[in-house]
Amino acid sequence: MSRPLLNALHLNSGQRSGLVGAALLSAILVLIGLMVMWFGERYHLRIVYSAYVNLLVVLGLQVFMGNAKITNLSHSAFMGIGAYAAAICVTPVQIKAMSLPNAPWGLNAFQLDPVTSAAIAIVVTGLIALVVGLLIVRLSGIGATIVTLALLVIVHSIFLHRTDIFKGKQAFFGIPKIFDLTSILIVTVIVIFVARLFRESRWGIRLRASSDDEVGARAMGVDVFRLRLVAWVLGAVILAVAGICYAYFLGTISARPFYFTHVFLTLAMLILGGMRTVTGAVLGTILISFGLEGVRWIETGPDFGLVDLPELLGLSGIALGVVIVATMALRPGGIMGNREIEMLFSRRQD
Amino acid sequence: MLELEGLTKNFGGVKAVNAVNLTVKAGEVHGLIGPNGAGKTTLINLVSGLLKATSGTIRLDGQPLNGLSADRRARLGVGRTFQNLRIFPNLTVGQNIDVARSSVTDDDGAQALVEAAMERFDLTAKRSLPADELSYGHMRRLEIVRALALRPKILMLDEPAAGMNPAETEDLVAALAWIRERHPCSILVIDHDLKFIMTACDRITVLHMGAVLATGLPEDITKSPEVIAAYLGQAAA
Numbered sequence: 245m246s247r248p249l250l251n252a253l254h255l256n257s258g259q260r261s262g263l264v265g266a267a268l269l270s271a272i273l274v275l276i277g278l279m280v281m282w283f284g285e286r287y288h289l290r291i292v293y294s295a296y297v298n299l300l301v302v303l304g305l306q307v308f309m310g311n312a313k314i315t316n317l318s319h320s321a322f323m324g325i326g327a328y329a330a331a332i333c334v335t336p337v338q339i340k341a342m343s344l345p346n347a348p349w350g351l352n353a354f355q356l357d358p359v360t361s362a363a364i365a366i367v368v369t370g371l372i373a374l375v376v377g378l379l380i381v382r383l384s385g386i387g388a389t390i391v392t393l394a395l396l397v398i399v400h401s402i403f404l405h406r407t408d409i410f411k412g413k414q415a416f417f418g419i420p421k422i423f424d425l426t427s428i429l430i431v432t433v434i435v436i437f438v439a440r441l442f443r444e445s446r447w448g449i450r451l452r453a454s455s456d457d458e459v460g461a462r463a464m465g466v467d468v469f470r471l472r473l474v475a476w477v478l479g480a481v482i483l484a485v486a487g488i489c490y491a492y493f494l495g496t497i498s499a500r501p502f503y504f505t506h507v508f509l510t511l512a513m514l515i516l517g518g519m520r521t522v523t524g525a526v527l528g529t530i531l532i533s534f535g536l537e538g539v540r541w542i543e544t545g546p547d548f549g550l551v552d553l554p555e556l557l558g559l560s561g562i563a564l565g566v567v568i569v570a571t572m573a574l575r576p577g578g579i580m581g582n583r584e585i586e587m588l589f590s591r592r593q594d
Numbered sequence: 595m596l597e598l599e600g601l602t603k604n605f606g607g608v609k610a611v612n613a614v615n616l617t618v619k620a621g622e623v624h625g626l627i628g629p630n631g632a633g634k635t636t637l638i639n640l641v642s643g644l645l646k647a648t649s650g651t652i653r654l655d656g657q658p659l660n661g662l663s664a665d666r667r668a669r670l671g672v673g674r675t676f677q678n679l680r681i682f683p684n685l686t687v688g689q690n691i692d693v694a695r696s697s698v699t700d701d702d703g704a705q706a707l708v709e710a711a712m713e714r715f716d717l718t719a720k721r722s723l724p725a726d727e728l729s730y731g732h733m734r735r736l737e738i739v740r741a742l743a744l745r746p747k748i749l750m751l752d753e754p755a756a757g758m759n760p761a762e763t764e765d766l767v768a769a770l771a772w773i774r775e776r777h778p779c780s781i782l783v784i785d786h787d788l789k790f791i792m793t794a795c796d797r798i799t800v801l802h803m804g805a806v807l808a809t810g811l812p813e814d815i816t817k818s819p820e821v822i823a824a825y826l827g828q829a830a831a
Contacts, residue, residue, distance in 0.1 A: 460676065
């Protein structure tokens with residue numbers, strides 16, 4: 245966009261560079277997507293699609309964790325809530341009659357179009373986040389984090405044991421597969437802009453002020469609880485979107501993917517890239533997604549001719565743990581620290 | 595105008611602030627002095643709402659502030675700085691100020707005041723710098739400009755001259771004069787530098803062991819035997 249147009253929108257310099265940064269990140273992500281679509285095989289498409297779902301999760305995580313600086317461990321649960329809510333609405337009645345014969349409240353007696361289903365899933369996830377958020381935002385630091393952990397366990401238990409609604413460990417199948425890589429590229433670009441503009445908005449700046457110095461922020465008129473709640477709910481909405489994208493692509497979901505392993509994976513992505521920036525969220529996701537593919541290949545024990553590596557099962561888990569430990573020890577702010585992508589180019593010009 | 599009536603704060607059995615009556619008149623620069631532990635900072639924390647008063651009332655232009663949260667009070671016109679700086683290190687200088695400015699109605703007047711204050715306190719050119727790259731002196735200035743961006747009715751400065759050399763302290767006196775000219779409000783200043791307090795303030799209150807020992811004009815305070823015994827004598831010795 246040209247400078248006069250940006251000026252006409254009454255954006256301050258932070259918001260202008262936010263738009264530039266979001267556009268740069270979007271360009272990179274769209275480029276990766278197009279490369280895979282043109283040159284990749286089906287198998288690559290699936291890997292990249294799931295990497296983009298994880299990116300949406302990491303972005304949802306960044307909106308709250310990065311701006312409020314409170315570690316959240318419940319994000320995969322909110323992704324699950326979004327996925328299941330959409331799945332229950334959108335799955336055809338004939339399939340639900342088979343898979344959910346004992347569902348309460350007539351959940352197996354209706355079906356909605358994908359857009360309405362997604363909207364309902366987003367609203368439901370947002371409302372649940374609002375209710376638990378009222379508690380979480382009043383706690384700080386470790387208290388809030390422990391509550392999010394409990395939340396993850398509670399939601400997972402419900403998914404597992406209310407088999408009449410969620411089918412637990414079994415597959416919830418029959419969700420229309422209406423999303424492809426193009427769909428998620430569009431969603432990702434929108435979410436990148438939302439996350440970045442939130443960060444540079446009045447709310448985002450005030451929330452970041454409170455994470456720098458809560459007492460100082462209160463003395464400057466910042467209603468810390470209310471802003472944390474805004475970020476918490478916005479984050480949950482993005483997580484719901486991630487869940488919906490996941491369900492609409494795979495057509496089948498179950499409780500297991502919305503638990504610890506996924507929490508840990510996405511947390512590692514955000515920590516490696518740097519949770520204070522949207523660029524960090526993107527970078528961490530790309531690095532770990534690619535890195536894990538490499539690690540998985542080594543896990544299978546490839547034969548190099550001269551050297552025949554043994555099978556190394558569990559290596560990916562170890563690698564993720566090492567990434568978190570190493571980042572925390574060597575660069576606690578993550579690779580990006582406080583820098584967004586556009587600052588790498590124009591740091592000293594203005 | 596800030597009015598404190600019977601303001602008391604107990605920490606356990608200790609009366610940190612004990613039945614303080616104090617009025618800072620509109621447009622007045624009021625000094626608050628007293629030995630360490632006299633309760634000066636506690637008093638500011640009570641007014642700004644970071645601490646809850648045990649008893650007593652706090653009124654700003656007639657409106658009771660008791661029971662309101664700190665952020666609410668800031669939006670109603672209570673501005674302050676901190677003795678141990680509380681800037682936002684990961685935000686830029688401009689964003690630090692915007693946080694305060696966006697707490698209150700933003701109009702041309704606010705804009706003009708902030709721009710003028712940034713110029714006066716030598717922060718205009720540093721607008722885009724991360725706040726933690728400022729020198730200590732500029733961080734102190736940033737705290738003052740940030741509090742001013744709230745367009746406060748009462749501005750409370752907690753030891754603004756701490757760590758300053760005589761020339762800087764002199765400039766601070768001029769800065770206070772600039773503030774009251776540019777943004778007429780009541781100002782309450784805590785400091786240990788008596789020369790600074792005597793020059794800058796219209797009236798002075800002396801706190802001792804949480805209670806008001808004396809209130810009056812600077813020249814009267816220096817002559818009060820009780821004050822000399824409790825505080826000034828100590829400083830002279």
